[in-house]
Amino acid sequence: MQRISVTVRLNRSTLQFDDAAYARLETYLAESASLLEGDPDPQEILSDLEQAVADQCTRRLRPGQTVVTLAELVPALEEIGSVQTPTASAAPEQTMRPTSRPLQQVSEGAVISGVCQGLARYFGLNVTALRIFAVLLLLLTGGGVILVYLALMLLFPFAPLEPNGQPLRWLPARSRAFAEFLARKFSLVS
Amino acid sequence: MIVESKLAPIRKGLLEFLVLRIVGTRSVYVPDILRRLAGTEFATQEGTLYPLLSKLRREDLVQYDWQESDAGPPRKYYRLTDAGRAQLAALDDYWNRINRTIADLGH
Numbered sequence: 001m002q003r004i005s006v007t008v009r010l011n012r013s014t015l016q017f018d019d020a021a022y023a024r025l026e027t028y029l030a031e032s033a034s035l036l037e038g039d040p041d042p043q044e045i046l047s048d049l050e051q052a053v054a055d056q057c058t059r060r061l062r063p064g065q066t067v068v069t070l071a072e073l074v075p076a077l078e079e080i081g082s083v084q085t086p087t088a089s090a091a092p093e094q095t096m097r098p099t100s101r102p103l104q105q106v107s108e109g110a111v112i113s114g115v116c117q118g119l120a121r122y123f124g125l126n127v128t129a130l131r132i133f134a135v136l137l138l139l140l141t142g143g144g145v146i147l148v149y150l151a152l153m154l155l156f157p158f159a160p161l162e163p164n165g166q167p168l169r170w171l172p173a174r175s176r177a178f179a180e181f182l183a184r185k186f187s188l189v190s
Numbered sequence: 191m192i193v194e195s196k197l198a199p200i201r202k203g204l205l206e207f208l209v210l211r212i213v214g215t216r217s218v219y220v221p222d223i224l225r226r227l228a229g230t231e232f233a234t235q236e237g238t239l240y241p242l243l244s245k246l247r248r249e250d251l252v253q254y255d256w257q258e259s260d261a262g263p264p265r266k267y268y269r270l271t272d273a274g275r276a277q278l279a280a281l282d283d284y285w286n287r288i289n290r291t292i293a294d295l296g297h
Contacts, residue, residue, distance in 0.1 A: 012263035032237070041244050048240040048266070052220070055262060081235030086206065086242040 005067045011047045013054035016066055021073040025053065028077050035083040045083070052080050104159040105152075105176075113175040115152045118159065153179050201232060207285070208232050209242060210270065210278045213252055217269040243268060251277055 005016040008025070017025060032049055036042035056076035057068045103122050105114035116134055120127035137145045158176060212218060212226050220239055227233050246252045251274035254266040270278065 036241065039241065039244070041248060045240045045244050048220075048244075049236065051263070052236040052240070058262065079235065081237035083241060084235075084238040086238075086245050 010050040010054035012051060013058070015054055015057060015068055017068045017073070018070075021068050021070050024070060024073055024077070028053075032083045035085065039085060049080065049083070053077070056080060103156050105156045105179075106159045107176050108162055110175075112149070113153045113179060114158070115149055115156060118156055119152075154182055205232055205234065205238070206242060206246070207278075207281050209239070209246070210251065210274060210281065213268050214270050214275065214278050217255070217267045219257075219265045219267050223268075246274070250274075 003019060005018050006022045008015055008017050008022065029046065029050070033042060033046060036045055039045065053073075053076060056079060057072050060072040060076060061068065104118045106117035106121060107114045110117055111131065116131050117127050119125070120130045134145065134149075153175065158180075208227065209223060212223050218226075220236060220243070223239060224234065224236070243252060243254075247254070250271055252268045253271050254268045256264040257267050259265050
């Protein structure tokens with residue numbers, strides 16, 4: 001028995017790759033992803049690159065050929081080139097941002113309202129460690145920390161949702177709506 | 191003889207300006223941009239252009255629309271935003287001033 005090909009979805013195109021080409025493609029995309037580390041929007045660039053690979057490989061397939069091999073992929077990747085990040089003209093501003101970023105609640109992936117995530121992001125802490133610490137505080141203070149959490153929930157503005165980001169679970173979505181309702185009601189936050 | 195290592199950063203720095211110029215002439219998709227630059231000192235690759243266009247889009251200088259193509263999936267067509275047009279005008283102006291300065295200094 002021998003595996004002949006792998007079907008790969010590349011952004012909006014679907015193509016068949018043989019094993020060797022698939023391995024090479026995986027390496028290229030992994031390299032690109034690591035080169036884009038620190039880019040604020042790597043997903044978009046990776047999607048564009050995937051599409052470029054699909055287009056370039058499709059163009060190189062001989063009539064009747066359905067499976068991409070290294071013979072098509074290698075020149076395709078050569079033409080696309082490895083990822084070069086632009087000399088960021090906004091670089092000083094972007095490196096400043098983590099320190100000047102305000103305390104916010106981060107809804108994506110939040111457990112309650114995103115206060116811990118906001119604090120972790122602001123102070124550069126591990127969010128899981130911070131959450132465990134918060135639970136410990138909860139036990140130690142006999143629930144008193146709940147009031148602190150509620151206060152922070154009302155005081156911290158929400159970080160803008162990521163593009164097509166959704167508060168992941170039921171509770172964050174509700175607590176966000178609730179906090180926004182209270183804030184409007186008592187005009188605590190603009 | 192000019193040392194290549196001195197020219198590379200100049201080209202790299204100017205690439206953004208050139209891309210804005212190309213996008214400014216009409217709405218284009220990436221292979222159009224590559225074709226315009228191919229054979230010039232600024233010949234470049236998709237691996238360079240996509241990160242650059244992503245940055246320009248984030249800076250709100252370009253935006254794109256999806257357009258159907260005859261062959262294959264829809265394509266991203268880029269065009270300048272108003273801010274992009276303003277920045278291109280400023281860059282054009284600056285570029286002309288630099289050229290004048292260089293010419294005035296003589297050699």
